[in-house]
Amino acid sequence: MNHKKWVVALALIATALILTHLPVSEADAAASASDFQIEGSTLTKYRGSDERVTIPDTVEVVGESAFENNQKVQFVVVPKSVKRLDAYVFWGCNNLEEVVLGKGLTSVDEYAFSGCTGLKQITIPENVQSIDVQAFAGCTNLTDIYIPDTVTSIADDAFLNCDNVTIHADEGSVAEKFAQKLAEQKSQSPLVTAAPTATPAADGTSDSQATTEPAPTETPTPAPTPVPGNVLGSTFVVGNHAMVMMLPEEETVQQGYTEPVAGQETDGEPQDITAETEDGKIPEWKYYRNQSVGAVSIPEGTTEIGRFAFSRSSVQSITLPEGVTTIDYAAFYHCDDLSSVILPDTVTRVEAKAFTHTGWMDDFEENSMDDYLISGDILVAYKGDLPEVTIPDGVRVIADEVFRSHTELKKVHLPASVTNIGDSAFPEGIEIINE
Template sequence: MEKSKKMAALILATMLAVSSSSAMAVTVLAEEDTAVAYSSSDTESWSEYDYQILDDGTIEIIYYYGCDEVIIIPSEIDGRKVTGIKGFNLSNKENIKSITIPDGVTSIGDSAFSGCRSLTDITIPDSVTSIGCEAFYNCSSLTNITIPDGVTSIEYGTFYDCSSLTNITIPDSVTSIECEAFYNCSSLTNITIPDGVTSIESETFYNCQSLSNIDISNSLISIGMDAFAHCKNLKNIKIPDSVTTIELGAFNDTLWYNNQPDGLLYAGKVLYLYKGEMPENTKITLKNDTSGIADNAFSYCTNLTNIKIPDSVTIIGAWAFFSCPNLTAIEIPSSVIGIGVYALLGCGNLTIYGNIGSYAESYANTNVIPFVDINKKITTLTSKVDNISVNGTFDNGVILNVEKATVENAVKAYNITLKDENGNTIQPNGTITVSIPSDKANCKVYLIKEDGTKVDMNATYNNGNYEFTTDHLSIYALIADTSEPSNEPSNEPSNEPSNGPSNGPSNEQSSTISDSSKSNSDTNNTDSNKTTSETGKNGVETGDSNNLFAMAAMLTGAITAISTIIFKKKRT
């Protein structure tokens, strides 16, 4: 990393110098395998400094090639005021121990003192308003520094790897702290973020292992990825209510995080993470004052099935619900104005419930996720009275009201109604399913009309619940089903054999003729309760016994006729 940053600094310095005047001749100064390009017409030398004259007539020092360990930068050169410092001698930087910057300097350039590993003391005047990226990168012996009041931003990697830095004062003028500004400042113990700062960027305090306390202003809105990751001793941190966005891993491997119990973990009012193993079939309703959902908050929560987000949330972070394959329903309110990348990727069974015209609907359409108007969501309402429930589409604020009723001969009876948010009794706005728990399995459910008549609801009994559908709620009664098979004579022929021997034709007699392959004893042993189809596939039922005699008479006549013909032929 150090080597790559050195190279980047060298390339940047080269590009800046070359770009100053593309039409002018260039002189290259090389020293110990380093090369920095300057314009021969713009660059001038004085003592051990190379400098350029700026448009306003002031001087910017672009190179110091001396060998001193203690450096006092001049305030003027040739009568011109020094206002900027661009860079120092790359060959001698590791020997520099002390630097004094004169009053009047307003800017310290990118990588100006980068790699000055022996630097222990630096004086920065109040006139400085700008400190560039990686200005003190890898100044590993620097212990203290005071940033002037005029500085508004601590840039990328400004104090990266200042491993001996124990104390730093950030003025109220600072409004932003950029990525990796204090990366691996492993000796830093305390820090106060001023009121003007609205964001702490990615890895700002990464691996500040001695940092134990941090005071964050009430103006902070966002905390970047890994901002405090691996600050192993950070145990006291108060996240203000103003924070709405926390990115991935912001507090990973900190004492604050490690000491938190399993379950929903909040950082301020942001749902930071679900910590630990989630139970099966988990349904979650977030707190009403939740302001945001952090990056990665529920990623890989395979047991999450349903979540309701309150209308106080404005941001859902990246990867928030990544790879939650059993998440089937998420309620996203109209207050949400941003959903991070891959927030719902890997939720293949998901339906988004939200308001028509909301950001949630637009997000669902863009990402081809089923969307349902939240006002038409199928909801289950359950009463405390015997756990009776109704399932259907209800307007917001509707509640189920159940009162026990008295109906003659009923096992139980209930007056089941719906109440709107004003307490008025209303009817369903469509078909709903009613479920009435009972341990009595032999009942029918009846609707009791105002005139006392009963209407069978054709309820089914499943898992200890009577269930039926209706679009009108009223009084319902569970009445024991005492109905028995009808004793009225049937028009269908009887399958029972006669109780006594047949002595002749009878209108009540029926018989079963078995297949010829069956013996008489088999036929006589047939169970009297079996139907014809049960006693033999080839068995047929006879009709009235009079028909049998008619058939016998016809058969006798036919035999007589045949016998007469044969007799006559023999005689002839």
């Protein structure tokens, strides 16, 4: 690991350390305790109106939308007990200016800080491994963020419309490469008036930057009217492939970040359904956050399950027919009730986070005695910690990012049965041996 830090990063970290040690009186703690709705170790909702909030150190997960649209909060301390920030945690908290993240954090989920227009600087602590889709999208005043080399996965649209952000990263890290790629993309955009430049840090090291001059805009109004279709699409990276998701015309765009409308927050008693397809594909976002789906049958002739197609829905079981070849990025992400999956042997690609936080995956991680999760001859997940592994014989496909966060891994033995390996399936620099 490169331990050189830049001046801004050091300043942010120093501020975080000071702030996390500020004393809180017992009276203040008691007075604010009732503001936190906590179930088990998950903070499900903050109901207070304080400007400065310290999350209790009994919390391990800050749940989905816990602070969403809170217009009072300006400063938040996330203690080291917190391991995960779920989606939409601080969505639309326009007056949030400072967040101190504890070192226990392992991921920042999609849309976690979307629309936090008051946020200017933030340090991602070491131990975080992923920054997900549009996590900081629409943070239009974000100028500096430090991302450590423990982060191995950054969604390409994590900083959508953060036109003034500088990404501070360790040399050779995923974050540095992400910053360089983001700078190249912005330099080619017709909306960018000047190409981003890399400037040396105060200590003489190379500081990877993703800074651009903001595009000329009209004078903002206090309450801008959302304009459907004013964003053509958002770019994302799956492995080594840069792709563009085109947004439907009816989709509403606000504050520089996007949120799909179709199927969103659909409630009702879960019903068994046959999924709708378009040209042999379950469309992207089709059943996203839909809470009225139970058992789902995929029609014959379907070849692809689109990006986020069932993400955060109530789907309980899924029947995938022969002929399905691709399960796109986060297709079943956070389908908590999806307890089992059988993949047909026609599948040749399972993209990153396709089954992350499903009941199926969670059960494997918590209860399985095996280090490998395999279905339909596809290696979907791995939870071991050895420096050298041998992929089980018979495995045909290795899904995207299966081993990517396992930096302890140095050598992998592949059986002859492997025909497809997902992009970024392994961390960089490991030795791969074909048996």
